[in-house]
Amino acid sequence: xxxxxxxxxxxxxxxxxxxxxxxxxxxxxxxxxxxxxxxxxxxxxxxxxxxxxxxxxxxxxxxxxxxxxxxxxxxxxxxxxxxxxxxxxxxxxxxxxxxxxxxxxxxxxxxxxxxxxxxxxxxxxxxxxxxxxxxxxxxxxxxxxxxxxxxxxxxxxxxxxxxxxxxxxxxxxxxxxxxxxxxxxxxxxxxxxxxxxxxxxxxxxxxxxxxxxxxxxxxxxxxxxxxxxxxxxxxxxxxxxxxxxxxxxxxxxxxxxxxxxxxxxxxxxxxxxxxxxxxxxxxxxxxxxxxxxxxxxxxxxxxxxxxxxxxxxxxxxxxxxxxxxxxxxxxxxxxxxxxxxxxxx
Ligand SMILES: [Zn+2]
Numbered sequence: 001x002x003x004x005x006x007x008x009x010x011x012x013x014x015x016x017x018x019x020x021x022x023x024x025x026x027x028x029x030x031x032x033x034x035x036x037x038x039x040x041x042x043x044x045x046x047x048x049x050x051x052x053x054x055x056x057x058x059x060x061x062x063x064x065x066x067x068x069x070x071x072x073x074x075x076x077x078x079x080x081x082x083x084x085x086x087x088x089x090x091x092x093x094x095x096x097x098x099x100x101x102x103x104x105x106x107x108x109x110x111x112x113x114x115x116x117x118x119x120x121x122x123x124x125x126x127x128x129x130x131x132x133x134x135x136x137x138x139x140x141x142x143x144x145x146x147x148x149x150x151x152x153x154x155x156x157x158x159x160x161x162x163x164x165x166x167x168x169x170x171x172x173x174x175x176x177x178x179x180x181x182x183x184x185x186x187x188x189x190x191x192x193x194x195x196x197x198x199x200x201x202x203x204x205x206x207x208x209x210x211x212x213x214x215x216x217x218x219x220x221x222x223x224x225x226x227x228x229x230x231x232x233x234x235x236x237x238x239x240x241x242x243x244x245x246x247x248x249x250x251x252x253x254x255x256x257x258x259x260x261x262x263x264x265x266x267x268x269x270x271x272x273x274x275x276x277x278x279x280x281x282x283x284x285x286x287x288x289x290x291x292x293x294x295x296x297x298x299x300x301x302x303x304x305x306x307x308x309x310x311x312x313x314x315x316x317x318x319x320x321x322x323x324x325x326x327x328x329x330x331x332x333x334x335x336x337x338x339x340x341x342x343x344x345x
Pocket of ligand 1: 089090093094095096097098102104105106107109110
């Protein structure tokens with residue numbers, strides 16, 4: 001699965017060299033790749049960087065593969081299902097990367113497989129370092145491809161948990177804006193924590209609503225401003241400033257709001273910074289942003305998937321395309337939630 005970053009319309013399938021042993025001691029047979037908005041941005045020429053000295057990038061950062069070769073003592077063995085972690089530390093490194101917290105990198109010197117400066121996992125074989133591989137329970141099978149999006153939400157919720165320890169806090173209600181793959185994963189992790197989860201999305205009916213309601217989530221179709229309850233936590237997953245602004249009106253005193261999405265589609269927002277300042281100060285609120293995931297979040301995500309209902313997780317994967325026609329995964333279809341490329345087909 002290749003693309004020339006910066007050049008729209010270059011996504012396709014090409015023969016590439018065998019994976020370089022320098023990319024990691026584990027040799028892996030690629031099984032599946034999940035496709036997300038970042039991949040669409042790269043394919044549109046709007047994002048992504050090839051490795052130094054190359055024009056082409058092997059895309060694919062939501063991975064699942066089966067170990068073919070593993071050195072003795074690596075902790076892995078042939079046949080193991082694994083997912084490759086996306087980010088690698090800034091080689092310089094920055095102080096956060098030096099402390100092993102490369103998801104909190106202080107520079108833009110990090111690499112990300114399939115996105116920035118490093119080839120991704122969208123090939124029939126790939127390599128990964130044992131320290132950047134996460135084991136997947138055999139019974140999860142194909143559902144392991146959901147680990148990367150789950151890791152991003154595991155970090156978001158882990159940060160909420162840590163911030164909530166600053167003072168008195170009760171796990172009451174949580175609101176998730178957007179019921180796509182990221183929003184539904186946010187709902188799952190919130191429900192697992194015991195929150196009364198509410199979700200808001202524009203879709204009146206359909207699979208997104210069904211999946212949210214299957215978790216016991218209270219689903220609201222329409223505008224976040226129309227929600228009739230106040231909430232202790234908001235996980236914003238649309239990337240739309242107007243949605244974040246509406247949702248923030250429902251944040252209770254002492255509440256925590258997490259931004260996970262970025263979009264460039266929103267019209268300029270008329271934000272009253274004075275009112276926002278006043279509301280946040282008088283109500284002890286926290287607003288924070290989060291990106292990527294550290295090693296412990298990948299492990300938390302693996303635990304969350306292992307605990308979830310496999311039937312529900314299967315419902316998130318709405319379309320599968322074979323490697324030869326993987327670019328069809330980039331075209332959004334109305335009922336899509338997570339589209340997966342089958343690297344074995
Ligand atoms: Zn760094």
